[in-house]
Amino acid sequence: MYSDYVTVDSLHINGKLTLGENIADLGGTIMAFEAFQRTAQYKHNEIISGYTPAQRFFLGYALAWMEQMRPEAMASQVKSNEHSPAKWRVLGPLSVMPAFYEAFNVREGDKMWRSESERVSLW
Numbered sequence: 001m002y003s004d005y006v007t008v009d010s011l012h013i014n015g016k017l018t019l020g021e022n023i024a025d026l027g028g029t030i031m032a033f034e035a036f037q038r039t040a041q042y043k044h045n046e047i048i049s050g051y052t053p054a055q056r057f058f059l060g061y062a063l064a065w066m067e068q069m070r071p072e073a074m075a076s077q078v079k080s081n082e083h084s085p086a087k088w089r090v091l092g093p094l095s096v097m098p099a100f101y102e103a104f105n106v107r108e109g110d111k112m113w114r115s116e117s118e119r120v121s122l123w
Contacts, residue, residue: 001096001118005088007078008071018084025084026093027122033057033099054103062090096120 002022003015015022033054036042042053051059065086069077077085084092094100095112096119106113 001114001120002084002088002092005084005091007085007088008075011075011078013078013084013088017082021083022089022092023122025089026096026120029061029093030097030122032061033097052103054099058094058100058103061094065090 001015002013002018005013007013036053036057039053042057045053048056067086069085074085077083083089091112095114098119100106100112108115
């Protein structure tokens with residue numbers, strides 16, 4: 001899945017190199033969302049600025065990874081670092097989480113849609 005992501009020009013993420021960290025990102029995000037579901041904020045389901053608690057959780061997760069990188073730095077990271085670049089540390093985990101699909105009503109044809117056969121399940 002990560003090896004399909006193109007970062008700079010035609011440079012793909014090395015999914016084998018980043019596998020451990022990609023799994024950790026997904027596992028951590030799943031556990032964080034499960035913990036969030038136990039909070040009063042989630043249970044009260046209050047809409048704030050048009051967003052549900054689940055939507056705000058995922059938006060907050062994405063905002064935490066917001067950064068700018070020069071193409072040269074991105075290429076260097078992709079070639080030598082076991083961490084996927086920030087953008088794909090958001091797109092990767094969220095694009096396989098059923099809760100994300102539910103929160104944003106993601107449907108086939110949407111940019112982050114992955115078929116069920118492409119989605120990963122850890123446990």
